[in-house]
Amino acid sequence: MSNFDTILLECDNISKQYGFFFALNKISFHLDENSILGVIGANGAGKTTLIRILSGLMSPTSGTIVIKGRNYKTDAKHIKQIIGTITDRSFLYEELTIYENLKFYSKLYSIYNKNEFKEKIERYAKKFNLSDWIFEPISNLSTGMKQKVEIIRSLIHNPSILLLDEPFSGLDFTTIKLLIKILTELREKENLTLIIATHKIEVVQEISDTILILKNGKISKFAPKNEIDRSKIESYF
Amino acid sequence: MKNKKKTAKSGLKLFMTILQKDIKSEIRQVNDIFSIILFGVISIFIFSSAYNTINLGGMMPIEIFIIQIWLIIFFTLIFIMIKLFVQENEKGTLDGLTTSPVSNAIILTSKVVFCFILLSLIEFVLLLFSFFISVPSVQALNINEFLFYIMIGIVLPTLDISICGTLVSALSMYSKNKSFVLPLLLFPIILPITSPIISLNIKLLEGELISMVVIEILFLVAHAILMFSILILVSEELLSE
Numbered sequence A: 001m002s003n004f005d006t007i008l009l010e011c012d013n014i015s016k017q018y019g020f021f022f023a024l025n026k027i028s029f030h031l032d033e034n035s036i037l038g039v040i041g042a043n044g045a046g047k048t049t050l051i052r053i054l055s056g057l058m059s060p061t062s063g064t065i066v067i068k069g070r071n072y073k074t075d076a077k078h079i080k081q082i083i084g085t086i087t088d089r090s091f092l093y094e095e096l097t098i099y100e101n102l103k104f105y106s107k108l109y110s111i112y113n114k115n116e117f118k119e120k121i122e123r124y125a126k127k128f129n130l131s132d133w134i135f136e137p138i139s140n141l142s143t144g145m146k147q148k149v150e151i152i153r154s155l156i157h158n159p160s161i162l163l164l165d166e167p168f169s170g171l172d173f174t175t176i177k178l179l180i181k182i183l184t185e186l187r188e189k190e191n192l193t194l195i196i197a198t199h200k201i202e203v204v205q206e207i208s209d210t211i212l213i214l215k216n217g218k219i220s221k222f223a224p225k226n227e228i229d230r231s232k233i234e235s236y237f
Numbered sequence B: 001m002k003n004k005k006k007t008a009k010s011g012l013k014l015f016m017t018i019l020q021k022d023i024k025s026e027i028r029q030v031n032d033i034f035s036i037i038l039f040g041v042i043s044i045f046i047f048s049s050a051y052n053t054i055n056l057g058g059m060m061p062i063e064i065f066i067i068q069i070w071l072i073i074f075f076t077l078i079f080i081m082i083k084l085f086v087q088e089n090e091k092g093t094l095d096g097l098t099t100s101p102v103s104n105a106i107i108l109t110s111k112v113v114f115c116f117i118l119l120s121l122i123e124f125v126l127l128l129f130s131f132f133i134s135v136p137s138v139q140a141l142n143i144n145e146f147l148f149y150i151m152i153g154i155v156l157p158t159l160d161i162s163i164c165g166t167l168v169s170a171l172s173m174y175s176k177n178k179s180f181v182l183p184l185l186l187f188p189i190i191l192p193i194t195s196p197i198i199s200l201n202i203k204l205l206e207g208e209l210i211s212m213v214v215i216e217i218l219f220l221v222a223h224a225i226l227m228f229s230i231l232i233l234v235s236e237e238l239l240s241e
Helices: A047-055 A072-081 A098-108 A114-127 A143-155 A173-189 A201-207 A230-236 B002-028 B030-055 B062-091 B093-098 B104-133 B143-172 B178-205 B214-233
Strands: A007-018 A021-032 A036-041 A062-067 A083-086 A161-165 A193-197 A210-215 A218-224
Touching: A007 A047, A021 A047, A021 A062, A021 A193, A021 A210, A021 A218, A036 A047, A036 A201, A047 A083, A047 A161, A047 A193, A062 A072, A072 A083, A083 A143, A098 A114, A098 A143, A098 B002, A114 A143, A143 A173, A161 A173, A173 A193, A173 A201, A193 A201, A201 A230, A210 A230, B002 B030, B002 B104, B030 B062, B030 B104, B062 B093, B062 B104, B062 B143, B062 B178, B093 B104, B104 B143, B104 B214, B143 B178, B143 B214, B178 B214
Parallel strands: A036 A193, A036 A210, A083 A161, A161 A193
Antiparallel strands: A007 A021, A007 A062, A210 A218
16 A cells, blocks of 8 residues: 555546547546556557646646645646656657767756766666667667667656656567566666556556556556456456 | 846756757758758749849849848748747657756747747848849948848848747647648738838838838837747747647
């Protein structure tokens, strides 16, 4: 059971409305520090809307989000400083090199220090097998490599929460396996909390602690992984 | 006081970071700028050829020369507006900016300056070409008059239309029919300044005194301040979906 002190994120009655259509309808849940939440659901269930709201790309129509005790409405700048986001669209500038992209984002988060940055980049490049590509433009990289750079980009400011929206789309099985390994390691070593929205049920079941199933913008099931029967999971969709 | 100074300094740093990134990206895809310049030069050539066919190679009156130049600059602005927010939104990189802890006002201000730099560069090339191709009947200006013309006749209107272009580009980026909405929104915003810009340019190139162009200058400054204020006031709404 969650301890009040360990709660990192709390969503209370979050709704997103477009005219008469509710993309999200009174979603409430909380998340502990250093945990992995898997968000699954059919197409149009509201997974992407939830990630976009949590990342600050979209404002909810109603409801409150509190992260590390700060309210998103009043403290968005501070909250954005501790969130890293990866969506299905790339945040990387194709014409700039990996190094230039990462330097740009570290400056945006006001954490750029020449020596520390160099050291950090070398460490990440080694970890992600990108050392030979660091001065190559993004346009020269493969899809898998770009996704690795996206992960480095989202971690460059040492966030507490990493939001991932369909991070495995368009990737082959080997790359997905590698990314899962990297994400699990990150959670352990960097004390990260991960929220992963995907339609890949098997991936969510492999790495998540808690699963949130969305159906037509509402929570269909929210429970620890071991409390959800694997064979019945699709009946919640 | 100290805190305010610190905030302003960090804001300026972020502004410079975004601007430098935009300039660097633009240099790497220099073909886009070449195509815009080529469009301008071809337009000048067609305009001048058409004029010379009727007037058998005589010098182009200053009024026609100014109208020709600014008409092409307004069209060029539409190309640059697409680069400002529409392309960045379509590529997804705008999400990278809006998820970072940078205020929307800083993002928009850096785009205004980026638009101003691009437009100034294009104007420089276009003016250079048009003086040779169109051969306008401009009277000789001394260095002070020339600098005054550049600052008031070119820089001020360019800054004003850069602000308008950024505002319209941000307003239209989420609409489904961007190519239709973009010029449609731009038209009423720049319509009030077209006459003052043309009249200001003609008067300055004819060597008239500053006192004769005060109204035009005041109108352009007021328009620029008004548009920039709107841009900053609605900045939070402009960049959120």
